[in-house]
Amino acid sequence: MNYIFATRPGQQIIQGELVEVNFNEKNKTNPEKFLARVTNITHQNFVIDEMGSVQLSSLFERKPDLTLDELNLGGSIQDYTIGEIEIIGRRERNAFVRPNKLLKIGTKIRKASKTFLEQQLKSDTESLTIGAFRFNKEIPIDFDINKLITLHFCILAMTGGGKSWTLSVIVEEIALNFELPIIIFDPHGEYSSLLIENEKLAQEQTDKASKIIKKIKIYTAGDPAIIHRRDQIFEEKYKKKRISKRVLLDMLDLTTDQLVFIVDNLYNLSEAQSRILLETWTDIREKRRSLNDETDFEEICSTIFKDYMVGGRRLGQRTQDILKTKLKLFYRDSKFIRQSLRDEKITFKNIIKKNQVSVIDISALDQIHQQILVGTICNQILYSRIQNSSPPCLILLEEAHRFIPGRNERSSSKAIIRRIAQEGRKFMTGLGIVSQRPSRLDPDVLSQCNTQIIMRLTNPADQSYVRQISEYVTDSDLEVIRSLSPGEGIAFGSSVLFSLPIKITSSRYTEHGGAIPSITEALRKWKPG
């Protein structure tokens, strides 16, 4: 039920703001206060309507220095605001109840006071605080930590809206207060800065920063020369060495679907070639545990093809050779596949550990290799959770549209991430995704994210997609979302009590790696690498 209100002349109110309404105004001793949200507003002035303003502008055109007072339009004749409110309810235990009567015409509404808001918003479950109420910085906004993680979440905003900042605040707060293992897939290499204490930190906060920093472990994947260059840039910027471990997988870690997908994408497989791989790779993976080196790889390929029959006939030599070459190219060129047993393979037990935040910097890989690596690691994580051989954990995915694209776009990581989104809660594997292009995200995964933090979004396609996917977002929210500043957003969904305007905290314990670089500054500092 919505009601229309008018402000006192000259008073302002913002769309999205929370107000308190007393449904029992007459009885002073027994107020029945309910929380409501301002949905629509318009500013008007009794004296100057639309036509009047056209007249005014033509007057100003002729006499630009003319003031409203000279026209006798200033003084007591003020603008006023007419708006609508939507009743949210009143907190009773952990739910909001709605009023069981109608509001009397003429009832006064007031901006919600600090005490009333605190009383209504206070969490009584284990929670995570990452910001404050957008219209009153003194009121913290709490997220139910269990629902946030196990029912998955997404952070959506246009570029520069504050997504990576928000995700980093979530990581810092979890690292400070919980033992939960976190795995961050970092396509831009911006999360290594979690290793660096924020230089603006007050003395008493440095202990907290050290607690977070101790938990951060960096993993890198890709060409060692590129990784080395990234290490140098990190050291130049933060005057600290980036200690990291290289992610190497065994080729046999790849599932059949992943192998076929990637070799097809890189080198085009004919239908027959795909079929051969589909029918043999699973067997090979079951028989062998690891590949020793290239000769071993040659031997495996020969075994695959030697006895493979198509329509009662063995494979022709030419088909065998072509497929073998494609597989060999992939084996040699994939910078995260170990080439020999001397290269230490990554063990997932080391990545998913209590009290550890593993940042997997995949910025040295191209997109298709990023997808295959993310897919393979996610596969191993879910597998180890199903077997309960690793602790419950949280997977964080930046630039999620690259890994779980929507429509008919393909990606080797899509199937497994969908599975985590759908079944992850059963196996205590949380998922948090970040994207600046929600309309390019897989709708199945997005709709499984039961908490949504939506920050500034201006693209109409993204806005209408978000409205379509989320049961919580209203047209009035969309209007607010268009006009937010960096760090501001609305939190929707199961881990908050109701849709809440939020300002994510601007104090960080560690440095922000995603700061927008200045091109002129970068050019001044640039020297040949």
Ligand SMILES: Nc1ncnc2c1ncn2[C@@H]1O[C@H](COP(=O)(O)OP(=O)(O)OP(=O)(O)O)[C@@H](O)[C@H]1O
């Ligand atoms: N809560 C906040 N408090 C203070 N400043 C913020 C906040 N959120 C974002 N900012 C500022 O906005 C900038 C951009 O934020 P951020 O890097 O999180 O954007 P993004 O949405 O991840 O953008 P992109 O899509 O380009 O990665 C930050 O460098 C920071 O200066």
Ligand SMILES: [Mg+2]
């Ligand atoms: Mg970012």
